[in-house]
Amino acid sequence: MRRTLAAGNWKMNGDAAMLEALGHLQAPGGDSAPDILICPPSTLLVQAVAASKDSPVSIGGQDCHSAESGAHTGDVSAAMIKATGASAVIVGHSERRGDHAETNADVRAKVEAAWGADLLAILCIGESEVERMGPDTLDIIAAQLDASMPDGATGETLVIAYEPIWAIGTGRVPTLEQIVETHDMIRARLVTRFGSEGDSIRILYGGSVKPSNAAEIFTAENVDGALVGGASLKVADFQPIIDALAAS
Numbered sequence: 168m169r170r171t172l173a174a175g176n177w178k179m180n181g182d183a184a185m186l187e188a189l190g191h192l193q194a195p196g197g198d199s200a201p202d203i204l205i206c207p208p209s210t211l212l213v214q215a216v217a218a219s220k221d222s223p224v225s226i227g228g229q230d231c232h233s234a235e236s237g238a239h240t241g242d243v244s245a246a247m248i249k250a251t252g253a254s255a256v257i258v259g260h261s262e263r264r265g266d267h268a269e270t271n272a273d274v275r276a277k278v279e280a281a282w283g284a285d286l287l288a289i290l291c292i293g294e295s296e297v298e299r300m301g302p303d304t305l306d307i308i309a310a311q312l313d314a315s316m317p318d319g320a321t322g323e324t325l326v327i328a329y330e331p332i333w334a335i336g337t338g339r340v341p342t343l344e345q346i347v348e349t350h351d352m353i354r355a356r357l358v359t360r361f362g363s364e365g366d367s368i369r370i371l372y373g374g375s376v377k378p379s380n381a382a383e384i385f386t387a388e389n390v391d392g393a394l395v396g397g398a399s400l401k402v403a404d405f406q407p408i409i410d411a412l413a414a415s
């Protein structure tokens with residue numbers, strides 16, 4: 168059985184006071200307790216690892232460069248993220264793909280860099296609004312998945328996050344039917360490519376997940392958790408999402 172994961176992506180938000188609040192996040196007890204991950208800005212990683220030391224929260228980065236080191240002003244390598252004590256890194260977020268023109272090939276190289284540093288890679292994919300309205304939505308997402316994902320993925324090294332771009336920060340969410348159809352397609356593709364290992368790779372939904380809609384989203388068989396932006400910034404919003412996942 169796949170262990171569920173509640174992951175918070177703080178994006179370009181966060182300060183020392185927010186890190187202190189991490190200590191208040193609770194892992195619901197029992198066998199179905201989700202993994203909890205917070206991905207703060209890279210400047211806060213060291214402090215975040217220290218602040219979460221005696222808590223159930225793990226810490227991850229939001230992006231890494233594909234190279235091990237070199238002349239890449241402003242970037243951080245996967246090994247640098249690992250050295251902070253973090254255990255995971257998000258790659259291929261649509262805001263990185265959009266703001267920094269990252270291609271599927273770039274993202275694939277970043278997943279490989281994450282693996283090289285022994286980090287869990289959380290690989291984001293998702294369609295634009297125009298792509299959602301067209302007839303080839305699933306084919307477009309499948310092509311993005313195939314091209315961004317290196318060979319050799321396992322449930323221990325890779326998590327997929329399906330995040331429709333039009334649902335991020337908008338308060339709009341796909342219908343449950345659309346989420347089910349997309350996650351089932353991703354699962355089928357993972358199993359085709361990786362065999363039984365594909366069944367152990369977790370698939371998160373992301374895009375306007377809130378306490379009010381989380382429980383319904385988590386009813387889908389192939390939704391193994393959420394990648395949460397805005398609602399991960401406050402314990403009062405993120406804790407009910409964690410609890411809904413534990414109850415699913």
Ligand code: 13P
Binds near residue numbers: 335376
């Ligand atoms: P929101 O939850 O704010 O829509 O952001 C989702 C997201 O982009 C997480 O990576």
